[in-house]
Amino acid sequence: GAVVSQHPSWVICKSGTSVKIECRSLDFQATTMFWYRQFPKQSLMLMATSNEGSKATYEQGVEKDKFLINHASLTLSTLTVTSAHPEDSSFYICSARDPAGRTDTQYFGPGTRLTVL
Amino acid sequence: AQSVTQLDSQVPVFEEAPVELRCNYSSSVSVYLFWYVQYPNQGLQLLLKYLSGSTLVKSINGFEAEFNKSQTSFHLRKPSVHISDTAEYFCAVSDRNFNKFYFGSGTKLNVKP
Numbered sequence: 001g002a003v004v005s006q007h008p009s010w011v012i013c014k015s016g017t018s019v020k021i022e023c024r025s026l027d028f029q030a031t032t033m034f035w036y037r038q039f040p041k042q043s044l045m046l047m048a049t050s051n052e053g054s055k056a057t058y059e060q061g062v063e064k065d066k067f068l069i070n071h072a073s074l075t076l077s078t079l080t081v082t083s084a085h086p087e088d089s090s091f092y093i094c095s096a097r098d099p100a101g102r103t104d105t106q107y108f109g110p111g112t113r114l115t116v117l
Numbered sequence: 118a119q120s121v122t123q124l125d126s127q128v129p130v131f132e133e134a135p136v137e138l139r140c141n142y143s144s145s146v147s148v149y150l151f152w153y154v155q156y157p158n159q160g161l162q163l164l165l166k167y168l169s170g171s172t173l174v175k176s177i178n179g180f181e182a183e184f185n186k187s188q189t190s191f192h193l194r195k196p197s198v199h200i201s202d203t204a205e206y207f208c209a210v211s212d213r214n215f216n217k218f219y220f221g222s223g224t225k226l227n228v229k230p
Contacts, residue, residue: 009158032216034218041126041222042222043121043219043220043221043222043223044207044218044220045220046219049216093160095161104149104166104168104211104215105163106163106218107160108153108160108162110158110159
């Protein structure tokens with residue numbers, strides 16, 4: 001089946017620094033990827049939809065200047081948390097759809113745990 | 118707007134016992150329904166889904182879920198669980214374009230020997 005990877009799996013950073021998280025589709029090309037965040041004991045919340053070659057679409061309440069998304073190729077989307085603060089500590093998960101496969105299925109990465117000190 | 122509620126954050130159960138993980142949703146429009154499973158250190162994997170047709174859907178490893186429109190529920194059941202079923206289970210709904218998925222907070226199933 002389709003595989004999505006994320007790197008790094010966990011990261012610890014100091015407050016005020018920026019952190020980049022990568023999401024890759026390993027065996028398929030994904031024109032659309034999705035970014036979620038999950039707080040402890042809470043739901044995954046969709047943050048934004050990443051479209052290859054165009055601007056990302058952000059959900060209401062998500063700061064686009066803080067969470068920069070770049071989908072530069074058909075297999076890679078990146079999420080950069082800029083000027084991170086402790087409240088940005090969370091579990092970030094990406095997913096992707098395989099346009100050549102089943103369009104009703106999203107394939108999820110294993111997630112990246114971000115801790116901001 | 119859609120929302121999904123999983124009331125049970127943790128469900129402990131003994132091996133070979135039956136289990137039901139509850140999921141209720143609210144939506145003003147028709148949605149599609151999903152159950153995903155997450156094993157430790159792995160990504161979410163699709164377990165089963167309801168798109169249309171028969172309201173009872175089944176997975177290859179013995180789980181089943183029934184879409185109940187009147188009760189807006191999509192509970193997940195298995196008549197006899199195994200140790201290997203220990204994982205976190207997420208219920209989700211999506212819009213008709215499969216672009217936006219709304220997830221419940223997850224239920225950790227802990228199967229004990």
